[in-house]
Amino acid sequence: MNREGLITKGVGGEYTVVCDNDTYVCTARGVFRNRQITPYVGDYVIVDTTKNSIDSIKPRSNMLRRPPVANIDQVIVTMAAAQPAFHEGLLDRFLVQAAYEGIDAVICINKYDLQKGPDTPYLPYIKAGYPVVKLSTVSALGFDELKSHMQGKLNVFAGPSGVGKSSIINALVPGADMEIGEISKRLRRGRHTTRHAEILRLDAGYVVDTPGFSSLEVEGIPARDFAGLFLEFAPYLGMCKFSDCMHDKETDCAVKAQVGDDIHLSRYNSYLGFVRDASGKQ
Numbered sequence: 001m002n003r004e005g006l007i008t009k010g011v012g013g014e015y016t017v018v019c020d021n022d023t024y025v026c027t028a029r030g031v032f033r034n035r036q037i038t039p040y041v042g043d044y045v046i047v048d049t050t051k052n053s054i055d056s057i058k059p060r061s062n063m064l065r066r067p068p069v070a071n072i073d074q075v076i077v078t079m080a081a082a083q084p085a086f087h088e089g090l091l092d093r094f095l096v097q098a099a100y101e102g103i104d105a106v107i108c109i110n111k112y113d114l115q116k117g118p119d120t121p122y123l124p125y126i127k128a129g130y131p132v133v134k135l136s137t138v139s140a141l142g143f144d145e146l147k148s149h150m151q152g153k154l155n156v157f158a159g160p161s162g163v164g165k166s167s168i169i170n171a172l173v174p175g176a177d178m179e180i181g182e183i184s185k186r187l188r189r190g191r192h193t194t195r196h197a198e199i200l201r202l203d204a205g206y207v208v209d210t211p212g213f214s215s216l217e218v219e220g221i222p223a224r225d226f227a228g229l230f231l232e233f234a235p236y237l238g239m240c241k242f243s244d245c246m247h248d249k250e251t252d253c254a255v256k257a258q259v260g261d262d263i264h265l266s267r268y269n270s271y272l273g274f275v276r277d278a279s280g281k282q
Contacts, residue, residue: 001050004058007043008199015039015054017047028054041197041208042070042154062101069156069197069208075105076150078159078168081134082114086121087160092270094158095130099229100221106131106149108157110164113138124264128232137167147172147202154199156208169207173200223278227255230271232263248272 005019017024026047028039037057039045044058063070075098079091091107098105107125109115113136126132131149135142146168157165200207227233227247233255241252250256259268 001048002046002055003049005045005047006199007039007041007045007054010039010041010197015045017045017054019047019049022049024049024052026052026054038068040068040070041199042072044071062103064097064101064103064156064158071154072101072103072156072208073153074150074155075103076108076146076155076157077105078108078110078157078163078165080111080114080163081109082111082116084160084162088121088124088266089270089273090160091125092267092274096221096226096229096274098158099231100225106133106146108133108135108142108146108159108168110135110137110168112136112141124267127262127264128230128267130231135168137164137171140171143171150202150205150207152205154206154208156197169200172202172207221274221278223275226271226274226278230263230267232258232267233271235262246275248275 003019003022005017005024007015008018009016013027015026015028017026024047032039032054039054039057040060040063042063043060045054046056046058047053048055060070062072064072064075075094077091077094077098079086086109095105095107107122107130109122109132112134115134119134122132133142133146133149135146150172157169159165197208221229224246227237233247236254236258239254240247240250242250245253245255247253247255255263256268259265
């Protein structure tokens with residue numbers, strides 16, 4: 001018997017598939033391996049319930065390879081205010097990759113109880129138009145705001161190790177009991193705790209816990225596409241003197257004219273770094 005279901009977990013070549021109120025642990029047919037196709041958490045699939053096998057994968061609306069999740073509505077890009085230190089370059093990489101895949105992003109600043117000084121590091125993102133939620137699992141600050149952003153969506157948490165993604169999910173999903181790591185005092189970075197992606201149900205939506213990682217390579221994005229991946233550039237694209245403007249060294253550039261005003265300098269410099277790397281420039 002064939003049924004349509006959702007992959008909610010995948011470990012060691014076995015996939016948990018939920019079909020209405022029934023759950024099956026399935027393997028993928030050999031044809032997937034031959035075609036080098038890997039089922040992802042979030043995939044809608046057709047399963048043969050008599051063989052507990054995945055026969056086909058329905059078309060995806062989007063996908064991320066790192067973390068490996070498909071059909072995502074929203075990425076909750078999670079950084080820490082401290083321990084580990086806030087890293088704007090890494091955050092920009094997550095945001096660019098999400099935008100390239102056509103996925104909306106919310107920025108979550110966890111461990112806000114450790115924040116010292118003003119919110120200066122986050123201002124470029126607030127100015128750009130991203131929702132920025134300040135969160136603390138210690139004081140429960142920001143959880144109602146975060147839940148409102150997540151409502152009715154398949155949300156994926158992404159971010160470097162040690163920022164507290166598993167702690168957030170434990171607070172959001174009672175009984176999730178995600179393993180929580182500690183920050184290495186010597187290296188000042190997080191230890192990986194989540195070892196697979198898994199969909200968990202919220203009161204009004206779904207959340208995916210994903211393996212933590214500390215770097216994200218932006219690969220395969222053409223240099224010309226980066227301008228469209230920065231929210232704050234959008235009102236000025238198409239307004240430059242040259243139709244092929246790269247917003248770098250050209251004159252009469254509408255984007256450059258907004259740097260220091262609607263476009264924060266740090267974000268513009270991040271854009272230039274992506275473009276020059278993609279172009280093979282120094």
